[in-house]
Amino acid sequence: MKKLIVIATLLAGIQFTTTAQSSKADLTPVVAKLDQAKSVEDFKTVADEFVEIAGSVKADWLPYYYAAYCNAKIGWLYEKDGDKIEPFAKLSREQVKQALALIDTVKQRKELSELYCVLSMANRAMVFINPMTYGREYGTKSGNATRLARQLNPDNPRALMIEGWEQYETPKMWGGDKAKAKELLTEAKAKFKNDDRSGVQPHWGEPEADAILKKLN
Amino acid sequence: MKKIILLTIVSISMLNSFAQTIVSGKVSDNKGDGISAASIRIKENGEGINADSSGKFSLSLSGSGKRTLEVSSVGFRTSRQAIELNGTTTQLKITLNPARGELAEVVINAGSFEASDKAKGASLTPIDAVTVAGNGNDLANSLRSLPGSQNVGEKEGLFVRGGTNEEAKQFIDGVLLPNPNFSSVPGILQPARVSPFLFKGILFSTGGYSALYGQALSSALILESIDLPDQSSGSFSIFPPHTSLGYQQLSPNKKSSYGIDMGYSNAKLYNQVVPQRPEYIKDPEYLTTDANLRIKTSKTGMLKFYTNFGQNRIAMRNPDIDSNTLKSSFDLAGKNLYAHLSYREHLGNSWKIDASLAYNYSDDRINNQLLDSNNKVIAIQDTLFGNKNNGSRSLVNFHQEKIVLTKTLPRSMSIRFGVEDIFSADNRSTRIINDEYKQELKDRLTAVFAESDFYILRNLAAKIGARAEYSSLLKDFTLAPRVSLAYRFDDGGQVSLAYGMFYQKPSNYFLVQNPDLNNMRADHYILNYQKKISNRIFRIEGYYKKYHNLVTANPLPSNKGTGYAKGIELFFRVSYTYLDTKRQYMNYPTELEPSYTTPHTLAIALKQFFPALGLSANVSYSLATGRPYYDLKQGSEGKTIIQAQGTTQANNAVNVHLAYLFTMFPKSKNRDFSGVAIGVNNLFGSKQVFGYNFSYNGANKVAITLPAPRYYYVGFFITLGIDRRDDLMDQVL
Numbered sequence: 001m002k003k004l005i006v007i008a009t010l011l012a013g014i015q016f017t018t019t020a021q022s023s024k025a026d027l028t029p030v031v032a033k034l035d036q037a038k039s040v041e042d043f044k045t046v047a048d049e050f051v052e053i054a055g056s057v058k059a060d061w062l063p064y065y066y067a068a069y070c071n072a073k074i075g076w077l078y079e080k081d082g083d084k085i086e087p088f089a090k091l092s093r094e095q096v097k098q099a100l101a102l103i104d105t106v107k108q109r110k111e112l113s114e115l116y117c118v119l120s121m122a123n124r125a126m127v128f129i130n131p132m133t134y135g136r137e138y139g140t141k142s143g144n145a146t147r148l149a150r151q152l153n154p155d156n157p158r159a160l161m162i163e164g165w166e167q168y169e170t171p172k173m174w175g176g177d178k179a180k181a182k183e184l185l186t187e188a189k190a191k192f193k194n195d196d197r198s199g200v201q202p203h204w205g206e207p208e209a210d211a212i213l214k215k216l217n
Numbered sequence: 218m219k220k221i222i223l224l225t226i227v228s229i230s231m232l233n234s235f236a237q238t239i240v241s242g243k244v245s246d247n248k249g250d251g252i253s254a255a256s257i258r259i260k261e262n263g264e265g266i267n268a269d270s271s272g273k274f275s276l277s278l279s280g281s282g283k284r285t286l287e288v289s290s291v292g293f294r295t296s297r298q299a300i301e302l303n304g305t306t307t308q309l310k311i312t313l314n315p316a317r318g319e320l321a322e323v324v325i326n327a328g329s330f331e332a333s334d335k336a337k338g339a340s341l342t343p344i345d346a347v348t349v350a351g352n353g354n355d356l357a358n359s360l361r362s363l364p365g366s367q368n369v370g371e372k373e374g375l376f377v378r379g380g381t382n383e384e385a386k387q388f389i390d391g392v393l394l395p396n397p398n399f400s401s402v403p404g405i406l407q408p409a410r411v412s413p414f415l416f417k418g419i420l421f422s423t424g425g426y427s428a429l430y431g432q433a434l435s436s437a438l439i440l441e442s443i444d445l446p447d448q449s450s451g452s453f454s455i456f457p458p459h460t461s462l463g464y465q466q467l468s469p470n471k472k473s474s475y476g477i478d479m480g481y482s483n484a485k486l487y488n489q490v491v492p493q494r495p496e497y498i499k500d501p502e503y504l505t506t507d508a509n510l511r512i513k514t515s516k517t518g519m520l521k522f523y524t525n526f527g528q529n530r531i532a533m534r535n536p537d538i539d540s541n542t543l544k545s546s547f548d549l550a551g552k553n554l555y556a557h558l559s560y561r562e563h564l565g566n567s568w569k570i571d572a573s574l575a576y577n578y579s580d581d582r583i584n585n586q587l588l589d590s591n592n593k594v595i596a597i598q599d600t601l602f603g604n605k606n607n608g609s610r611s612l613v614n615f616h617q618e619k620i621v622l623t624k625t626l627p628r629s630m631s632i633r634f635g636v637e638d639i640f641s642a643d644n645r646s647t648r649i650i651n652d653e654y655k656q657e658l659k660d661r662l663t664a665v666f667a668e669s670d671f672y673i674l675r676n677l678a679a680k681i682g683a684r685a686e687y688s689s690l691l692k693d694f695t696l697a698p699r700v701s702l703a704y705r706f707d708d709g710g711q712v713s714l715a716y717g718m719f720y721q722k723p724s725n726y727f728l729v730q731n732p733d734l735n736n737m738r739a740d741h742y743i744l745n746y747q748k749k750i751s752n753r754i755f756r757i758e759g760y761y762k763k764y765h766n767l768v769t770a771n772p773l774p775s776n777k778g779t780g781y782a783k784g785i786e787l788f789f790r791v792s793y794t795y796l797d798t799k800r801q802y803m804n805y806p807t808e809l810e811p812s813y814t815t816p817h818t819l820a821i822a823l824k825q826f827f828p829a830l831g832l833s834a835n836v837s838y839s840l841a842t843g844r845p846y847y848d849l850k851q852g853s854e855g856k857t858i859i860q861a862q863g864t865t866q867a868n869n870a871v872n873v874h875l876a877y878l879f880t881m882f883p884k885s886k887n888r889d890f891s892g893v894a895i896g897v898n899n900l901f902g903s904k905q906v907f908g909y910n911f912s913y914n915g916a917n918k919v920a921i922t923l924p925a926p927r928y929y930y931v932g933f934f935i936t937l938g939i940d941r942r943d944d945l946m947d948q949v950l
Contacts, residue, residue: 044254044290045267052263071291087292087316093950119949131828136890137447140938145949171831175883 027053027062027200034066035197035204040077043070054098061102061111062200068095069118069204075125082129089129092122113153114202120145120162142166157195158202160188161209168212182216185209238302241275242309244268244288249707252290252313260285260297278302292316327701327713327745327758329422330363355409356419357387357397357438361839362820364758364786364794365423365436368839369813370868371907371921373398373407376813377423378762379782379798380435380739383724387438388430389416390521390559392575392617393639394440399503399529400551400581405495405924410505410527410553412478417443423786424741424760425715428666428682428699429621429633434721434739434764442559444519445474445511449939452478456894456932458487459503473512480505493924498546499532518562525555534588537605538919539912544592545605548584553577567625571635577615584608596650601913603650612644613725633682634667643725656729660690660722668699676705686736688722693735695720710748717741727774735776738765756788767802772855778802794818806857810845812908817842833876840869848911848918860915865906870899881935891935902926 030053034046047070054063071092078084096119103111123142127134146166149159164184170176188209195203244255251272258265261284268274278284281302286309289295293313300307357375361368367376374382374397387394389411399407418441426437445467452463463478485500507525514520529551537543559573587605589595597603621635643658668682682699701715720736728734745758760783767778780800787793796816799808822837848861874896881889899905908921 039270041254041267041270044256048254048256048267056263074291084292091291097950116949123949132826132833135828140888141949148949171829173831173879175880 027066028198031066031200034070037070037073040074043074043077046070047074059102061099061115064095064099064102065111065115065118065202068092068099068115068122069202071095072118072121072125075128076121078125079128085125085129089122089125092118092125096122109152110156113149113156113159116145116149116152117156117158117162120149155191155194157188157191157209158205160184160191161205164188164209165212168216178216181212185213185216189213236279236304238278238280238300238304239275239306240278240286240300240309241306242273242311244272244274244290244311244313246293247312247314247705247707247709252293255288255290255313258287258289260287288313327425327703327715327743329420329426330360355398356413356416356440357409359413360421360438362792362822362837363421364756364788364792364820366794367796367814368818368820368841368868369907370905370923371404371406372401372813373409375436375438377436378760378784379780379796379800379811379814381811381813384434384721384739385436385438386430386433387440389440389523389557389575390442390573391429391571391619391621392557392559392573392637393432393615394555394575395577395613395615396553396555396579399527399553400549400579402501402531402533402549403547404921405501407529408482408503410525410555411507412480415442415509415523416440423758424762425699425701425717425743427680428668428684428697429635431664431666431684431686431697431719432639432662432721434719434737435762442521442523444521445471445513446476447938449474450936451939452934452936454932454934456930456934458482458484458501459932465509471513473510475508475510477508478506491925491927491929494922495533495535495924496544497531497533498548499530501531502529504528514560515562518560520560521558523557525553527551527553527555534592536919537587538910538917539601539914542590543595543602544588544590546584546586546588548582548586550582552580554579569623569625571619571621571623573617573619575615575617577613579611579613579615581611582608583610606650608648610646614640614642616640628672630669630671632667632669634665636663636665638663641725643729645725645729658690658725658729658732660688660728662686662688662722673702678703678705686720688736690728690732691722691735695736695738708748710746713743713745713747715741715743715745723768723774723776727768727770730770731774734768734774735766737767737776737778739763740765750789753790754788757785759783759785764800767800769802770804771806771857772804772851778805780808790821792820804849804851804857805847806849806859809847812844812846815842815844831878833878835872835874837872838869840867842867843906844908846908848909848915850913850915861911861918863909865908865920866904868905868907869903870905871901871903872896872898873900887937887939889935889937891933893931893933895931896929898928899923899926 030046030049037043037046047067050063050067050070054067057063071088075085075089075092096115099115105112120142123138123145126138127142143166146159146162149156150163153159164181167177167181167184192206192209197203244252244257246252253268253270253272255268255272256265257268257274257276259278264278266274266276284300284302285297286300287295287297288311290313292315294316296311296313355373357373360366360375365377369376372382375385376382377385387397394411396410398409401407420439422437422439424436430437430439446465449466454461459480459482461478461480463476465474465476467474482503483500488497488500505525505527507523510522512520532546532548534544534546537545554577556576557574561569561571563569585605585607586594587597587602596606617637617639619635619637621633623631623633625631639662641660646653646655664684664686666682666684668680670678670680672678680701684697684699685695687694697718697720699717701713703711703713705711719739719741722728722736723734740763741760743758743760745756747754747756762782764780766776767780768774768776769778778801780798780802782796782798784794784796796814798814799810801808818841820837820839822835824835826833843864843866845864846862847859849857850860852858874894876892876894878890878892881891905923906920910919910921911917
């Protein structure tokens with residue numbers, strides 16, 4: 001009889017575990033997945049997971065931040081396919097706003113700096129849609145966001161990397177400076193070493209910095 | 218034994234509830250393309266997966282009972298459907314529709330081109346009006362590269378599908394812009410009064426336009442003015458002979474803005490450098506001042522005021538057509554004041570109001586004189602030559618009020634209705650030699666209209682409307698139906714058709730002679746197919762127009778004229794127009810091909826922007842077959858006879874425009890956007906013949922051509938954004 005009860009309990013246990021869902025706020029596995037993401041599909045999948053966690057946890061800025069980052073990244077991946085960018089760029093900006101509402105914008109300077117980095121990317125994605133029409137409004141907003149990200153946390157490697165990208169891509173007549181780009185990216189590389197690669201705090205951006213440094217050398 | 222059997226039965230039944238339900242399939246958009254990484258989730262517990270790159274998915278679910286399957290992806294509306302967890306395998310085909318405000322679902326576009334500031338796909342923006350080579354800052358000119366519009370080089374305005382430029386009207390925020398261009402000068406295209414940068418939305422209708430508009434027999438150019446600017450700015454440009462200076466200020470609370478612009482143009486220096494055909498006594502001079510005020514009255518309300526005061530002056534001498542030695546002079550001085558007030562607001566309960574008011578005052582003075590070979594005025598006692606000494610002064614007062622109420626209903630349905638009142642008073646005095654006489658014309662036109670947009674099926678949209686008008690001067694009541702339908706195929710292609718009746722009063726020139734005239738009428742039938750092919754719009758449209766009651770002057774004005782226009786237009790990177798039209802109007806003795814039309818027109822515009830260099834290059838090419846010309850003379854018994862007729866040569870022109878964009882203060886907080894532009898119209902100087910003027914006896918035939926073979930421009934512009942925003946968020950968000 002005891003054996004029957006044990007077996008029945010085990011069987012019942014299996015049923016519960018197969019239907020139970022992981023709605024815990026453990027970002028580590030999802031962030032690890034994000035580190036591996038390469039294609040638009042990868043980022044879409046990861047964004048959905050972050051949105052789910054954001055919805056169930058509600059008080060943490062990080063899942064909103066990461067969802068915004070994924071959508072901004074998708075906007076960048078669609079650079080050559082301008083028509084597709086807008087919904088992702090808009091959603092990214094919305095998600096940044098949601099994250100901003102959850103942090104202390106006076107005291108949490110490092111967090112604010114990270115959010116401005118993502119905002120800079122989302123605005124830049126809007127420029128990709130049509131540089132001639134959107135360049136003026138969103139290019140300026142993107143640049144402003146980068147500048148603020150750097151002011152809030154001069155050691156933020158992501159802000160350094162984005163400013164390096166801007167200096168590299170902007171034509172000279174518009175104020176671009178490739179020498180300055182190299183300087184910024186080299187400093188970014190040094191600061192990336194301080195990131196915690198296994199944790200959940202933002203640690204993306206090094207491959208992007210490497211890609212531009214390669215072009216500069 | 219029993220216990221073992223019981224346990225087995227219990228286990229099996231428990232295992233059955235572990236049995237997996239497999240839901241698989243494909244998520245596509247309404248063109249049939251798979252939506253990569255679409256999210257497929259169970260609403261009740263969030264379980265789910267993302268589709269692969271082709272939209273395919275396979276979801277293994279355990280449990281039993283009913284669940285809601287939610288399928289979503291960014292930019293699309295979430296789809297929900299009920300599924301049953303019963304251990305079986307199901308294949309689903311899920312189509313997601315675009316989110317509202319994203320790619321339009323079904324858009325009725327028979328007879329219309331929509332362009333807005335977003336500049337996606339093949340659209341037009343105010344920047345195109347300024348940069349697409351050869352447009353001279355006139356929005357109407359930039360539309361000549363679209364199918365449906367005839368390239369009439371000697372006259373401003375839009376000549377659409379066999380209609381004259383008086384049959385195509387321009388509207389700003391719902392009400393008429395009576396004089397979009399400076400007063401007409403024979404044979405010379407006049408510039409536009411209003412800067413294209415005032416507009417954010419452009420709807421160019423080549424026929425079949427909405428019941429909200431009337432009194433335009435052929436076409437309506439429906440313009441929407443911009444709201445508040447992003448920031449305060451100053452601008453300056455110099456493109457000889459034109460120079461302009463402007464300032465826009467956005468209030469610190471971002472709820473209002475005001476601005477002022479001034480533009481001055483004097484062709485004197487340019488005409489000394491580039492030889493012109495007319496002998497200028499006074500080189501063309503234009504002065505424009507405009508001002509605007511915009512107030513955001515509430516979260517959803519907006520009040521806008523715009524006013525424009527323009528003055529122009531020109532005097533020229535040309536050889537007189539009826540003599541070898543004499544010359545005729547033309548002298549024009551014009552003043553025009555235009556003011557516009559518009560208000561829009563959401564009234565709650567899905568109601569919206571749009572109210573507009575327009576006022577225009579114009580004063581045009583024209584003097585024609587006969588001159589001898591020493592440029593002295595000469596009076597000849599002869600009917601033909603004597604009458605060449607004449608003048609006129611026309612003072613026109615115009616105002617229009619319009620209110621439109623819109624109610625939005627569920628399932629993308631809406632109803633719009635409203636009323637408008639148009640008042641015009643035209644005071645003319647005409648002088649022939651020494652006789653002067655005055656005429657006055659007053660009219661009040663009242664119109665009521667209603668229109669509804671709705672979906673008959675998911676893929677079939679309809680728009681039905683009607684418009685009733687009454688003119689106090691003509692004492693004519695008209696009722697015009699307007700109907701259009703559009704059907705969207707699964708592959709994204711769309712077919713639209715439109716039908717409408719359009720009425721227009723004869724011009725005041727005829728009404729002063731005979732106020733008992735009736736409205737002219739045109740019936741439009743339009744069929745169109747449109748599809749996006751490799752990110753570009755492909756469009757083919759066919760139409761038939763029937764004209765009734767056109768104004769004939771044989772010699773007294775009456776409504777005996779008739780006509781038709783039919784054609785096919787193609788647009789796919791290149792625009793091609795085929796037009797077959799005849800009409801009996803003015804002094805045409807029978808139905809003739811009008812002199813401002815031609816059967817075949819081809820236009821190609823290539824634009825390329827090189828962001829790395831900051832260089833923008835535009836080249837446009839237009840080719841048109843010859844235009845018909847007639848020498849019409851009033852014969853005996855008042856009948857008009859055709860003394861001569863023919864067709865001009867085919868005309869073609871290449872226009873080039875290059876702009877180099879840069880910033881002079883890149884590190885400054887108030888960053889500027891500057892550019893240098895250079896261009897040539899009719900680069901190869903190919904001869905353009907638009908028609909012929911004939912002397913009275915028909916012996917002298919003079920070609921109507923451009924004032925100079927080529928038009929050059931080189932200039933500089935700068936816009937300085939003055940960033941007064943204190944709010945950090947507005948600088949970045």
